[in-house]
Amino acid sequence: MEGLIFSVKRYSVHDGPGIRVTFFMKGCPLSCRWCHNPEGISPLEEEVIQKERVGDNEFSRTETVGKYYAVEEILNILEREDPFIKESKGGVTFSGGEPMLQNRFLLEVLKSCKLKGYNTAVDTSGYSSSDNYRSIIPFTDLFLYDIKHLDDTKHIEYTGVSNIRILENYRMILASGPDVMIRIPVIPGFNDDDDHLLRLKQFIISTKSGALKRINLLPFHKIGSSKYKNFS
Amino acid sequence: MKRAKAFEYLLRNKKICINEGELIVGERGPAPKETPTYPEISLHSLQDLEILNSREKVYFKVDEEVKNIYENEIIPYWKGKSNRDRIMGMMTPEWIRAYNAGIFTEFQEQRAPGHTVLGCRMFKTGFVKLKEEIQESVSGLDFYYDNQALEKFEELKAMNIACDAIIMFANRHADELDRLSEKEKNPSRKRELAAMAKVCRRVPAYAPETVHEMLQHYWFIHVGVISELNPWDSFNPGRLDQHLYPVYKKEMEADLLSTEELDDLLGCFWVKFNNHPSPPKIGVTASESNTYTDFCLINLGGVKPDGTDAVNDMSYILLDVIKEMRILQPGSMIQVSRKSPDRFIHKALDIIKTGFGQPSCFNTEAIIQELLRQGKNITDARNGGASGCVETGAFGTEAYWLSGYFNLPKVLELTLNNGFDKRTNQQVGLKSGYAKDFGTFEELVEAFRLQVKYLIDIKIRGNNVIEKIFANWLPVPFLSLLVGDCIPNGKDYNAGGSRYNTTYIQGVGLGSITDMLTSIRYNIYDNHKFSWAEFSIALDSDYKGFEQMQYELIYNTPKYGNDDDYADQQALTVFEIYYDAVNGRPNARGGNHRINMLPTTSHVYFGSVTGATPDGRKAYKPLSEGISPSQGVDKQGPTSVIKSASKIDHLRTGGTLLNQKFTPQFFEDEESYNHLTSLIRSYFSLDGHHIQFNVVNAETLKEAQKHPELYRDLIVRVAGYSDYFNDLGEDLQNEIIARTEQGVSSWN
Numbered sequence: 001m002e003g004l005i006f007s008v009k010r011y012s013v014h015d016g017p018g019i020r021v022t023f024f025m026k027g028c029p030l031s032c033r034w035c036h037n038p039e040g041i042s043p044l045e046e047e048v049i050q051k052e053r054v055g056d057n058e059f060s061r062t063e064t065v066g067k068y069y070a071v072e073e074i075l076n077i078l079e080r081e082d083p084f085i086k087e088s089k090g091g092v093t094f095s096g097g098e099p100m101l102q103n104r105f106l107l108e109v110l111k112s113c114k115l116k117g118y119n120t121a122v123d124t125s126g127y128s129s130s131d132n133y134r135s136i137i138p139f140t141d142l143f144l145y146d147i148k149h150l151d152d153t154k155h156i157e158y159t160g161v162s163n164i165r166i167l168e169n170y171r172m173i174l175a176s177g178p179d180v181m182i183r184i185p186v187i188p189g190f191n192d193d194d195d196h197l198l199r200l201k202q203f204i205i206s207t208k209s210g211a212l213k214r215i216n217l218l219p220f221h222k223i224g225s226s227k228y229k230n231f232s
Numbered sequence: 233m234k235r236a237k238a239f240e241y242l243l244r245n246k247k248i249c250i251n252e253g254e255l256i257v258g259e260r261g262p263a264p265k266e267t268p269t270y271p272e273i274s275l276h277s278l279q280d281l282e283i284l285n286s287r288e289k290v291y292f293k294v295d296e297e298v299k300n301i302y303e304n305e306i307i308p309y310w311k312g313k314s315n316r317d318r319i320m321g322m323m324t325p326e327w328i329r330a331y332n333a334g335i336f337t338e339f340q341e342q343r344a345p346g347h348t349v350l351g352c353r354m355f356k357t358g359f360v361k362l363k364e365e366i367q368e369s370v371s372g373l374d375f376y377y378d379n380q381a382l383e384k385f386e387e388l389k390a391m392n393i394a395c396d397a398i399i400m401f402a403n404r405h406a407d408e409l410d411r412l413s414e415k416e417k418n419p420s421r422k423r424e425l426a427a428m429a430k431v432c433r434r435v436p437a438y439a440p441e442t443v444h445e446m447l448q449h450y451w452f453i454h455v456g457v458i459s460e461l462n463p464w465d466s467f468n469p470g471r472l473d474q475h476l477y478p479v480y481k482k483e484m485e486a487d488l489l490s491t492e493e494l495d496d497l498l499g500c501f502w503v504k505f506n507n508h509p510s511p512p513k514i515g516v517t518a519s520e521s522n523t524y525t526d527f528c529l530i531n532l533g534g535v536k537p538d539g540t541d542a543v544n545d546m547s548y549i550l551l552d553v554i555k556e557m558r559i560l561q562p563g564s565m566i567q568v569s570r571k572s573p574d575r576f577i578h579k580a581l582d583i584i585k586t587g588f589g590q591p592s593c594f595n596t597e598a599i600i601q602e603l604l605r606q607g608k609n610i611t612d613a614r615n616g617g618a619s620g621c622v623e624t625g626a627f628g629t630e631a632y633w634l635s636g637y638f639n640l641p642k643v644l645e646l647t648l649n650n651g652f653d654k655r656t657n658q659q660v661g662l663k664s665g666y667a668k669d670f671g672t673f674e675e676l677v678e679a680f681r682l683q684v685k686y687l688i689d690i691k692i693r694g695n696n697v698i699e700k701i702f703a704n705w706l707p708v709p710f711l712s713l714l715v716g717d718c719i720p721n722g723k724d725y726n727a728g729g730s731r732y733n734t735t736y737i738q739g740v741g742l743g744s745i746t747d748m749l750t751s752i753r754y755n756i757y758d759n760h761k762f763s764w765a766e767f768s769i770a771l772d773s774d775y776k777g778f779e780q781m782q783y784e785l786i787y788n789t790p791k792y793g794n795d796d797d798y799a800d801q802q803a804l805t806v807f808e809i810y811y812d813a814v815n816g817r818p819n820a821r822g823g824n825h826r827i828n829m830l831p832t833t834s835h836v837y838f839g840s841v842t843g844a845t846p847d848g849r850k851a852y853k854p855l856s857e858g859i860s861p862s863q864g865v866d867k868q869g870p871t872s873v874i875k876s877a878s879k880i881d882h883l884r885t886g887g888t889l890l891n892q893k894f895t896p897q898f899f900e901d902e903e904s905y906n907h908l909t910s911l912i913r914s915y916f917s918l919d920g921h922h923i924q925f926n927v928v929n930a931e932t933l934k935e936a937q938k939h940p941e942l943y944r945d946l947i948v949r950v951a952g953y954s955d956y957f958n959d960l961g962e963d964l965q966n967e968i969i970a971r972t973e974q975g976v977s978s979w980n
Contacts, residue, residue: 010868010869010871010872011869011870011871011907011911013903013904013907017906018906018907018910019871019910019911020912052783052787054779054782054783054786054787054848055779055850057779057783059780059787074584080795080875081871083875083914083917083918084871084910084911084914086914087910087913087917088906088910088911088914089908089915090910222937230926
């Protein structure tokens with residue numbers, strides 16, 4: 001069983017506790033207007049032209065975005081990072097794109113990671129079936145969960161999908177055991193008006209459980225460079 | 233005896249300089265930032281003086297009076313008689329060819345060896361006591377059976393003169409301070425000067441009992457060492473937090489010292505280091521160490537002689553001083569042991585994140601194991617640390633001389649060309665064949681191994697002669713007082729009187745040569761992408777007309793620094809070859825040669841004499857520094873760099889240097905401090921020796937190049953030391969900019 005991954009990031013320090021390795025899985029059912037990882041949207045391998053410079057000369061070559069990894073390969077990569085993961089009490093994070101699009105592979109690899117004793121995290125939009133989430137919950141220590149907008153209409157307008165199951169899954173996961181960290185991308189003109197922020201706050205408070213560990217506000221500027229603010 | 237008397241003469245006649253408002257006294261020259269020259273070591277010509285005066289970087293103003301004295305007195309007397317002349321006159325033609333080709337440098341051609349640090353004994357001992365010890369040693373001389381007895385007697389006599397000289401020097405300061413105190417109108421300064429005079433009458437004759445006394449005691453010793461000769465790495469108080477803590481604690485508990493007074497004393501002490509530039513360097517010595525800094529590296533933390541955590545209140549106080557003073561000298565580092573608290577590391581990160589370039593981070597457990605492997609006892613090992621850039625030493629008991637840098641990539645260049653150096657048009661190496669003659673990669677590596685051995689033999693032969701030259705002509709009776717066991721041995725520091733005597737040859741360019749060998753193996757032998765014929769032409773043409781090939785070599789060839797075993801394998805190959813050639817070879821002082829891997833600025837000089845190389849590097853560009861990856865090729869982040877750097881066996885060296893560039897974003901909050909602390913501890917758990925962080929945007933550096941006048945305070949980490957960015961040559965500036973910035977964009 002293999003998963004299509006478009007990026008592997010080591011010394012990943014913003015995707016869960018400690019020093020982690022984050023695997024970015026290719027394919028996403030959303031099409032958020034502010035997406036700064038567009039190469040993660042299509043679930044297929046893609047060719048891009050990579051331009052590189054040597055002095056005044058420019059060279060191009062085609063590169064494939066997206067590579068298939070077997071579970072074994074994932075574990076090998078993690079093992080090589082063990083000194084840092086152990087020292088920092090870090091672990092592995094599956095992000096993307098939307099990792100739940102490859103949920104069968106995700107389940108396999110999470111199981112294997114847990115068997116090896118790794119702390120596991122899944123960074124998800126919440127847009128998948130609750131059954132899918134239920135199957136991976138026993139092997140996931142932490143969910144990094146996006147909450148973008150409480151209004152379904154607005155949500156569809158800016159991401160292409162409804163938020164109904166996203167919010168349902170959120171409540172379900174909060175009650176099921178794993179830790180949860182919410183991420184709210186703050187997009188000017190979309191979800192940053194005072195009224196919405198207040199409702200968000202109320203929503204979070206009313207649904208809160210001991211599993212909720214942190215809320216990250218990600219103010220998005222033009223280029224998608226993010227600055228994390230902690231508010232809890 | 234002559235040297236001792238010269239020392240005494242110097243200290244008797246040196247201008248006493250008391251600067252306004254200072255609390256600790258004693259200057260290298262007649263005023264701050266002034267430095268003497270040492271014509272007996274190396275004679276500057278009038279042309280040299282002109283170069284010093286007018287060169288853009290690391291310049292020294294030379295006034296007419298100095299030029300006249302040089303022209304009329306110094307040059308006529310010393311011409312042909314300086315130690316440098318002696319050294320060069322006794323080197324073999326092979327050595328001279330290799331030296332001129334840039335295979336290695338010679339540390340002792342313009343400076344005395346030095347390379348030692350004051351240990352705990354001398355912080356608790358005055359020179360009056362040393363005179364007693366000398367007397368004891370003299371009484372113990374056996375003129376019946378010891379055929380060295382007379383030499384020892386002479387040496388001990390000289391040491392005795394040196395003791396009197398330093399006490400006299402301190403008293404001269406005391407006299408001047410009393411005189412100034414008399415004249416002083418301001419009552420508080422008047423009291424201060426009188427107190428300072430009192431301190432100067434007590435130390436260094438007697439053991440210091442207060443913080444003020446200890447700092448002044450050390451400083452007189454320091455000025456003594458750098459006046460006697462111009463040793464490398466000036467001198468160094470070593471484990472300063474350990475030495476100061478007992479007297480500090482006593483004074484505070486007795487309410488005799490306020491925090492304000494302590495602050496003032498330490499600040500003044502810091503200024504003393506910053507006042508002294510290293511003595512002027514010319515030519516190769518200037519290129520390999522292109523800086524004003526004289527490499528004093530204060531150690532904080534580590535473990536105590538009994539092995540327990542040594543971090544104390546003074547460690548934190550000194551970190552505050554470093555942060556507040558923010559001046560170029562002294563350098564500083566933290567010794568991180570498994571037992572050091574995270575809080576200690578975090579406090580250092582507070583300073584590192586401001587981009588100051590210090591303190592750097594060292595691995596106590598690695599240092600101790602390195603010293604134990606070399607045969608030191610456990611107490612001496614635990615009392616040790618690192619000095620200069622990253623060199624490991626047993627403080628107070630070891631003379632660990634650096635003898636010169638060794639240009640590993642250049643040796644590979646020779647290996648491809650039958651040992652012939654095209655730049656100097658000389659047969660410098662062995663005739664071990666041409667590139668095209670090597671049918672397999674292993675044959676090439678074997679030829680490289682033979683070349684390394686041949687050239688190291690030349691270097692070591694030279695070292696052993698040069699060490700004897702210093703022993704015979706330039707003994708250092710004053711320095712010998714300070715390092716155990718010269719007094720009981722009756723033997724000079726430069727003749728091997730210390731308990732431990734080590735000689736280092738510093739290997740340069742590990743990242744570069746690893747990439748070069750990997751490239752050859754990958755592109756020529758394993759994948760047959762190029763033939764030696766086209767490759768050789770490409771190298772000779774500096775890749776002009778071979779841009780596609782250069783692109784392949786840079787972008788499509790495995791590189792060191794990415795935790796890629798295929799590439800990193802060659803680092804191990806080179807390491808073992810270098811280690812085998814050097815380690816354990818006897819020196820001329822009863823000790824051994826060892827390896828370490830640091831460049832100071834020699835990676836720029838060595839690059840400037842090396843043509844285009846198989847890793848895609850253009851001719852005469854800088855080489856990689858320390859054991860860091862070649863500039864810009866590490867694309868997998870800091871954990872991969874650390875994994876690559878950990879593969880060589882640090883514990884069999886006397887120090888390695890790893891530089892990592894971070895943008896300030898990596899230091900933004902408490903959590904990121906935890907991550908960086910984990911990064912450091914992980915590297916150290918893999919036996920890494922040292923890591924330092926350069927925190928600054930590439931944008932900022934580029935701006936500083938364009939508008940140096942706006943960035944006069946910009947200090948960056950070079951290679952084991954920090955320096956003003958503006959003082960660096962343009963090549964080195966560009967090299968630092970190119971060093972991979974571990975920003976989010978570069979490896980996300």
